[in-house]
Amino acid sequence: MTRFAVVDLETTGHTPTKGDKIIEVGIVIVEDGAIIDQYASYVNPNQEIPPFISNLTGITDEEVKDAPSFHEIASVIREKCDNAYFVAHHVQFDLGFLNEAFLQEGLAPLKGKxxxxxxxxxxFAPRAFGYKLSQLAEYFSITHKHPHRALSDAYVTAELLIKLFEKASQLPFETLEHLMILESKMHSDLYPLLSDWMQEKRYDMEENESIEVYRGIALRKLLEEPQHEHKxxxxxxxxxxxxFGKNGALQTVMQNFEPRESQQEMSESIYAVFHEKKHALIEAETGTGKTLAYLLPSIYYALQEDERVLISTYTTQLQAQLLEKEIPLLKRLFPDMFEAVMIKGKSHYLSLKRFEQEIMKSPAQDNYDVILTKALLLVWLTETATGDVDELQLPSSGQFFWRKINAEAEGIPDPHSPWFHRTFFQKVKRKAQKSNLIITNHALLCADIMNDYQLLPTYKFAIIDEAHHLDKTASKHFGMQVDYVSVQFMLNDLSDLKINFVTKFEEDLLTKAKECTDELFRYLYQIVAHQKNSEKTFNDIGRIQYVFESEQLDDRTKELIKDLASRLIFVLKDLLVLLDKRVETEEDDGKKEDLIRKINQIEKVIQQINIFLINKDTNLVKWIEIEGQGAKxxxxxxxxxxEIGPLxxxxxxxxxxxxxxxxxxxxMKGSFQYLLDRNGLDEKEVETKIIESPFSYKDQVQLLVPSDLPNIKYDTEEDYIANISYAIYELAKITSGRMLVLFTSYQMLKKTYEMLRDFTDQDDFIIIAQGVSSGSRTRLKKNFQSFDQAILLGTSSFWEGVDIPGEDLSAVVIVRLPFEPPNHPVFSTRANALKDQGRNPFMDLALPNAVIRFKQGFGRLIRSSKDRGIVLVxxxxxxxxxYGKYFTDSIPKVPIVYDEIHKLLDHANEWF
Structure with a gap:
């Protein structure tokens, strides 16, 4: 019978070789899918426990002072772990720490499986939303009573192990067989377990009706959905x-539904606009319930008129929320009457054809992340109905591997490919053709517009949610981006194609292309890096930005850039000639397809470098960004x-x-003019409407403005940062953390983070900072919500689209009014163009843009009628x-208190 010893340690720190010690041990024994024994003990480390560890675990010096030393319990631990698999969550840490403790006692280390x-x-749980023990416990509905206590963590890990084994043992034989090939490069010793599960499958005659096996890969079997033709x-x-009425249909399908006049008003407006075939701008203040307000008339109109309606959101996360939350609700309102489909860009979907090619290769050359990615994809294919990568949390190198195997990498789909009818992207396109409602995102919508409507099914009616982002997204798609890493990745990928280079010239060509790329981008780096510090601007992740206007460069620099760019283009064109010849002689369809894809990529890079560095186009804003601390x-x-509006x-x-x-x-102050201009719309040809919030802002929010902060224009930045750091810390003590601090400058964010770290005790608050703390925006938000007393510092992407409802957020601090830096590349170029037209760049560009971002920041605080909080500006x-009134008149009416900071803090304390 196989035995598993599940171990968790609490320790004074992470490094036993530098004197950190064990303070608690928890061991849980699992046999035959059940927990049969457990053991726990405090351990006296003979040193003080750091306050941070005591705060995290609840274990104090007092509790361990009479506990046994590690020496006294070492034999018990060894006995529990002998002849068993050693299991832990992050096994390298627990096993490494334990073995170091054994070695320090002169005992042999554990060396089992x-x-x-x-x-x-x-x-085995590829769709889990995170892999911390607490996140997995939530995902598998395991109760976790005492996180960061050894026995509780070991017990939860043991229950998790049992659940994962149950799931693994149910996998199809073919999936287990592929995992067996990858097993030797995994950290866990899974070979005997995989063998046992495969052996059981050999004699299992029951057919799994939810799985189909095609070309040796097990896939979830997808049933064709019935077609609805109800008017x-x-x-x-x-x-x-x-x-909407009292006891109406929405109350029967939604818990806690509150009828809102504003929601019904918005629905009526949208239906009328569709009926009159007009465009409209509708500002729906927080609390309107705009999602349902636009979905209801969209579905009704689509069914009534037999039209397709497109809904576009800013992010793929918002897309997913619509499909997972609102659409099932509406399916209960319109039973068996409509179809909705979510569609994203091709790079989101797995190419089964490309994955088959990769999975058939020997794993010998793969690094650990690629092995892990292949393994989790094999399991995921037995579960996924969409093939959408957003269902997964890929490891870092797995992101690069995904570039090779997504539908974008496959190029133009081949109808003769054996995988064609099972391709995820083709399936979603076929479903979209039959759907009444298409849910997409601004990026794909703009890509569709750019590609003359070749990507999405035809539609004549659309709702653009988070529409203040549409013009920025369109600008990116009507523009271009090319970077050093992508060009080198493309060239390295060419090496991986194993093309049969015949002559010495052909062999040198690829090397020369890489060298030319390196020389060009290194020179551009130098140009940006050598700007005066006073002229440097930074984006929200700390990259240095530089407006690229060739007229401002000296003749020698211009010539050298043109020379380096021309040399690279020349070499890339030579590569194209070579690849074209290979296409003509290549007999393998798969290789031919790869070559054509690569030709298209190289042609695109040539076009991009031409546009950026050689052609002169006064209708384009061009800029360069570099990683200040990164590679050269x-x-x-x-x-x-x-100008994006006319386009x-x-x-x-x-x-x-x-x-x-x-x-x-x-x-801005009730006027839609700025967004009308950015979208190329005339007020005479569109309907405009403001739907006011049903929330009682005057009772829910206090807006506080300190009158005695240093003036950043005349005083030093250090004084200003010291004062705002003090204000943030003192307010956080009143609100128990739960604070979002919004910056317009990444540099100021970093300096404030460092100052807060200096004078706040880590025991008081967890400080999380975008670009400093690791993780995506979503990950930082989740970390913020998982701590009781946390302060989250964010730049531009945190001003919008981040919902932190309820008691998780009690205060928003707006450090500076969110004007774009005057020398920001895009802003400065557009401002100069407005000047040339005799317009006022401040009133027509800077102020409306800042007011809209200010409203977004303000809007982070109140997300429901029960929320309360403070906005400190x-x-x-x-x-x-x-111009201050433009900001205050553009947000809901709230009490504004303008006073010295210590009086504001007293006021906040009383109000809370």
Whole structure:
């Protein structure tokens, strides 16, 4: 019978070789899928436990002072672990720490088989939303009573192990067989277990009806969904009365549904606009319930008129939320009547053809992350209906591997490919053709517009949610981006194709292309790095930005750039000639396809370098970004149209019957003019409407503005940062953390983070900072929510789209009014163009942009009628400047207190 010793240690620190010691041991024994024994003991480390560890674990010096030393319990631990798999969550840590403790006592280390439940979970639970023990406990509905206590953590790990084994043992034989090939490069010793599970499958005659095996790969069997052809009856007004009214349909399908006049008003407006075939801008303030308010008329109109309606959100996360939360609700309102599909860009979907090619290769050359990615994808294919990578948490090198195996990498799909009818992207496209509602994102919508509507099914009616982002997204798609890493990745990928280079010239060509790429991007790096410090601007992740205007460069620099760019283009064209010849002679269809894909990529890079460095186009804003602390060729080239409005009007609005732009932030002081201009729309041709929030902001929010902060224009930045850090810390003590601090400058964020770290005790608050703490925006938000007393510092991407509802957020600090830096590449170029037209760049560009971002920051705080909180604006311009009223008049009416910081803190304390 196989025995598993599941171990967890609590320790004074992470490094036993530097004197850190064990303070608690928990061991749980698992046999035959059940927990049969457990052991726990404090351990006296004969040294003080750091306050941070005591705070985290609850273990104090007092509790361990009479506990046995490690020497006294070493034999008990060994006895429990002997003749058993050693299992832990992050096994290298627990096993390494324990073995170091054994060695220090002159005892032999443990050398048996090991299992890491982190690795196990990544493989067998690929759709888990995280791999911390607490996240996996939540995912598998395991009760975790005392996190960061050894026995509780070991017990939860043991229960997790049992669940993962149950799941693994149910996998198809073919999946287990592929995992067996990858096993030798895994951290866990899974060979005997995989063998046993495969042996059981050999004699299992029951067929799994939910799985199909094709070309040796097990896939989830997808049933064709029935087609609905119901038309809706009655008027929309009657429908709304029976849906929103008291005891209406929404109350029967939604828990805690509160009828809101604003929601019904918005629905009526959208239906009317669709019916009149007009465009509209609708600002729906927080609390309107805009998602349901636009979905209901969209579905009703689509069914009534037999039209397809497109819904576009800013992020793929918002897309997923619509499909997982709102659409199932509406399916209960419209039973068996409509189809909705979520569609993303091709790079989101797995190419089964490319994956088959990769899985058939020997894993000998793969690094650990690629092995792990292959393993988890094999398991995921037995579960996924979509093939969408957003269901997964890929390891870092797995992201690069995904580039090789997604539908984008496959190029133009081949109808003769054996995988064609099972391709995830083709399936979602086929489903979209039959759907009434298409849910997409701004990036794919803009890519579709750019590609003359070749990517999405035809539609004439659209809702654009979070519409204040549409013009920025369109600018990126009507512009271009090329960077050093992507070009080198493309060239390295060419090496991986194992093309049969015949002559010495051909062999040298690839090397020369890499060298030319390196020389060009290194020179561009030098140009940006050698700017004066006063002229440098930074983006929200700390990259240095530089406007690329060739007229401002000296003749020698211009010539050298042109020379380096031309040499690279020349070599790339030679490569194209070589690849074209290979296509003509290549007999293997798979290799031919790879070559054609590579030719297209190289042609695109040639075009991009030409546009950016050689062609002169005054309608484009061009800029370069570099990693200030990164490699000397970490360079990114960007360009965008000077004006996106006319392009959007011509290519989008003029070709659609009705487009509704909606967001909580479309106006400045009640005017839609800025967003109308950015979208190329004329106020005379569109409907505009503001739907006010049903929330009682005057009771829920206090807006505080300190009158005695240093003036950043005249005082030193250090004084200003010291004062705001003090204000943040003192307010956090009143709100128990739960604070989001929004910056316009990444440099100021870093300095504030360092100052807060200096004078806050780690026992008081966990300080999480974008770009400093590791992880994506979503990961930082989750970490923030998982700590009781946390302060989250964020830059531009945190001003919008981050919902932290309820008691998780009690205060928002806006450090500076969110004006773009005057020398920001895109902003400065557009401002100069407005000047040339005789317009006022401040009133027409800087101020409306800042007000809309200010509204987004303000809107982070109140997400429900029960939320309460404080907005602290550390910028006296809000009260002193002539334009301050534009900000305060653009948000809901709230009490504003303008006073010395210590009085504001007293006021906040009383109010809370």
């Amino acid at each position: 090991v299992i890491d439940t982190v690795e196990l979970a990544r493989i 809706i009856k009655g008027s929309f007004g009657e429908f709304l009365d029976t849906t 060729n970490a360079v990114y080239l960007y360009c965008e149209p000077m 959007l009007h011509e290519n989008f609005y003029a070709r659609k019957k009705s487009v509704v732009l909606t967001s909580a932030t479309l106006t 550390c910028d006296g311009r809000l009260m002193k400047s002539k």
